Amino acid sequence: MIRAMLDQLLIGARRAARSLIYADRNALLAALQQALTQSSVPILAANAADVDAARVSGMSAPMLDRLALDAERLRAIIASIATVIALPDPLGRVLEQWQHPQGMQIIKRSVPFGVIGIIYESRPNVTVDAAVLCLKAGSAVLLRGSASALLTNRCLAQAMRAGLAGVGADPDAINLVDSIDRASVTEMLTARGKIDLLIPRGGAALIAHVVENARVPVIETGTGVCHIYVHQSADSAQALAMLMNGKTQRPGVCNALETLLVDVAIAKEFLPMCVTALQTAGVEVRGCALTHELCNGVNAATEADYAAEFLDLIIAVKVVENLDAALAHIAQFSTQHSEVICARDQVAIQRFCDEIDAAAVYANASSRFTDGFEFGFGAEIGISTQKMHARGPMGLHEIVTYKYLINGSGQVR
């Protein structure tokens, strides 16, 4: 039943994807913008109903906040479509071009994936953002949001599909999996040959479920156990500022810091200052024995704390012997998202940059910059923590593929 529904959606999505080859995709995005604006009232009403139901069911305040739309948030979501329209077309780019010795021209050209699946959690902005980015990148999209946002997502998807139909485009370029049955997720994960790329967006449990069960190509996103390592040559004031920014500016995101490593040579003077600043900002500090000895109010850090993505006002602290010990600790616990060194010593910086295996390696800048907008991509569909295909922030160029076009005059081998 769910498989049949999904197969129907995927057949439509494939047909719509073909039609996108010759479409004026920016005109379609403008149509989405207009349709969402016109449907603002029903969208907000649907969202209010979702939020009410979620509140009754006992959803936590931060989660409710993620779920909730208001007129201003909706306007911002719609306004961001204009930003995407203004971005350069990621398709039809000649990535490389050369001539075969027998005379054929070989062109490596960026082309759409085809059908992209997105599985995500409560934030309803993803419904619009993902649809818009996939459309700009020439792919049809299959959206599977959370049960708690179903009324909102249904209304958003209906508006966008009506927008496409209104300008004579195939509405099946945007598809919502209108089911809260988890079997629909399983069907998406196993739709080999029908979904060309699947991107999960959400918490660690969702990502793990997708990675464990997917038979379609997946880009793993999100988990960030990010470290800041303060080398003995660091500028203390700068290091403290980067630490506080990385830990406290927005602790619930994947590029927030989770662990502080400090060279033993500077621990005695630097660490108490850090711990006081962290505690003043409401951060719980869990430290190694030496941290405990040097600072007040520090709880003992366990092995699990060093592996944890707290996503909260908690930090694990460890004093390390030197750069080698820091590199070894990070190699053991890193999720290869973002890693920071604070140092003035260029040799230490160079080694950190060479040896740390992560999507983003920072020398004297905050881990919080690992973000599609901060990287200047103008958009972000997620942050990859795998090494295949894309690494780090993913914008439009990361959701297209390529093909080789070979133009000959009858050549044979």
Add this chain to the structure above:
Amino acid sequence: MIRAMLDQLLIGARRAARSLIYADRNALLAALQQALTQSSVPILAANAADVDAARVSGMSAPMLDRLALDAERLRAIIASIATVIALPDPLGRVLEQWQHPQGMQIIKRSVPFGVIGIIYESRPNVTVDAAVLCLKAGSAVLLRGSASALLTNRCLAQAMRAGLAGVGADPDAINLVDSIDRASVTEMLTARGKIDLLIPRGGAALIAHVVENARVPVIETGTGVCHIYVHQSADSAQALAMLMNGKTQRPGVCNALETLLVDVAIAKEFLPMCVTALQTAGVEVRGCALTHELCNGVNAATEADYAAEFLDLIIAVKVVENLDAALAHIAQFSTQHSEVICARDQVAIQRFCDEIDAAAVYANASSRFTDGFEFGFGAEIGISTQKMHARGPMGLHEIVTYKYLINGSGQVR
């Protein structure tokens, strides 16, 4: 037991991968070359034993040919290492570089994957080729060949590891899974976080098994149901030459043709000529009703024939109404490997190039050119038939990843 063995190998491989960051990788390749040359006699003896055992067990002649080495073949394998040494370093390339508004320099730099796994079938040259390419690309390699080639592979791996040790390098950069137990394959497929990239090389059954069971990032390779479409505007002589080249030059490879589509407008004059030429070359022709009507000695093609990768002197033939029908047939049966149009009509060519979703799309050139060497990559580790990460022939640039290096002076958000 097998898991423990594999874990040991993977710990060593990870350590060796780290050591490769600062290694003179071309010097290591030269050491492999020398070591393999010195071990030629035992390698050929081991291979003779493998071939004898395979012959006794009833292995087919073509398979025996794939398994067998002789002095000349081994020399060619060793000589190809020099070609790889001469190729540009795929690592440390600045892929992009820009400045963040707050002043940090952002550099996107090519870096190694880390540990690459290769699962392959009988050809022992893969043992050397894959090890050499992975090493050049800065990754340690875990090789799992077939049981029939185990003595040969063991000898090749021992020689290469001794070559590394002889120049003071970590021999664990090259690892052979010295087990014919299929559990070792399963363990590789599920070694999450320990194998960064897995490439299967072999027949359809192997690829399917890997794709179905892998929990580590995989690049699917190989299956090619490649079509040649002869448009009514085609140059008949050229079209015939491309057909014969694609079907008969080397029918057992993935870029060989499996299906011929011919516009109905030219079928009557063109098709009998083709079928005669094919039959003269020993090709069995399986055709649609019209093909049968127009030509002698044509067997009826079933739906299964149009989906088949024959890898043999068999071809499926279908007369199509026009370009649209050809595009629809290819969309239904293509494995998105290589597709060919023969035409003089530029509009038809343009549409074929835009609408066909395949790694390589040919206008008036043979599908047989889909090959890393023909594409000028100087090497090939396989031909990807997926859209994620790499598409088509894969050389050194396709087995590296990248990271972002951000150089600041204390910037925070």
